[in-house]
Amino acid sequence: MEESDPLRLEDYAVGPLRTLIYIPNFISAPEESQLLHHIYEAPMSKWKSLKNRRLQNWGGVVHEKGLLPQDLPPWITKITQRICEQTGLFPSPINHVLINEYLPNQGIMPHQDGPAYFPVVAILSLGSPAVVDFTPHPRLDEPAANNGGPPSDSCNQAEETPRPVSLLLMPHSLLIFKDEAYSNYLHGIEDSDVHSLAEVVNSPEGIGFQAEGAAGLEAGGEEQLQVVRRRATRVSLTCRLVPKVRRNLFKF
Numbered sequence: 001m002e003e004s005d006p007l008r009l010e011d012y013a014v015g016p017l018r019t020l021i022y023i024p025n026f027i028s029a030p031e032e033s034q035l036l037h038h039i040y041e042a043p044m045s046k047w048k049s050l051k052n053r054r055l056q057n058w059g060g061v062v063h064e065k066g067l068l069p070q071d072l073p074p075w076i077t078k079i080t081q082r083i084c085e086q087t088g089l090f091p092s093p094i095n096h097v098l099i100n101e102y103l104p105n106q107g108i109m110p111h112q113d114g115p116a117y118f119p120v121v122a123i124l125s126l127g128s129p130a131v132v133d134f135t136p137h138p139r140l141d142e143p144a145a146n147n148g149g150p151p152s153d154s155c156n157q158a159e160e161t162p163r164p165v166s167l168l169l170m171p172h173s174l175l176i177f178k179d180e181a182y183s184n185y186l187h188g189i190e191d192s193d194v195h196s197l198a199e200v201v202n203s204p205e206g207i208g209f210q211a212e213g214a215a216g217l218e219a220g221g222e223e224q225l226q227v228v229r230r231r232a233t234r235v236s237l238t239c240r241l242v243p244k245v246r247r248n249l250f251k252f
């Protein structure tokens with residue numbers, strides 16, 4: 001397959017939410033090394049330290065009123081162009097990339113990406129596996145017209161009730177979430193060096209997790225809980241499109 005051939009995304013939809021797409025091995029190991037090389041070559045001042053992770057911001061500053069753009073470097077556009085071409089999901093080129101670095105016990109609080117972005121997010125994972133959790137937005141938990149009383153027709157509602165979904169993000173993979181997964185769910189990564197595989201819907205075996213060695217899999221407790229032990233740094237590239245771009249600083 002040519003690098004720019006479009007992918008049949010329906011083949012990669014995972015779990016009950018059809019708007020979660022997981023593409024294993026989107027990049028090769030040498031491409032991963034090259035990306036990591038560029039990321040760690042950036043000056044220290046490019047890193048912004050948060051309480052529980054570090055990040056680099058590429059593409060400019062996102063404001064409420066749009067993006068104050070800065071050109072993405074070629075080592076990033078090489079990958080973002082491929083994401084656009086192969087997914088066909090972005091109406092114009094990806095213009096913003098956030099690079100997050102997580103140590104094994106670091107994560108990101110459940111959150112929604114802001115309204116400034118086009119509602120398709122592509123996350124490329126490098127370095128080490130982690131589990132990302134999608135949880136229904138709290139407002140969806142409240143059964144309509146049920147003011148604290150006992151659930152009325154819970155049987156009928158059961159099928160429709162949005163459920164949490166988790167995905168195992170292996171290095172080299174691309175996660176895409178859009179539409180419902182973007183708007184109606186929060187996503188987050190637990191601040192823990194052990195992530196449970198219990199709710200993971202993209203079959204860990206199917207995506208080569210066991211092949212990495214049983215070291216990452218552990219039988220714990222009576223339920224033989226499967227976990228991923230995070231032993232190394234994970235780096236991710238969150239690739240998005242900010243549709244509104246401010247071409248002129250003084251005109252908005």
Ligand SMILES: O=C(O)CCC(=O)C(=O)O
Nearest residue numbers: 098100108113123236238
């Ligand atoms: O690192 C990840 O996989 C998630 C990053 C994320 O949610 C974000 O940058 O908004």
Ligand SMILES: [Fe+2]
Nearest residue numbers: 111112113187
């Ligand atoms: Fe996010």
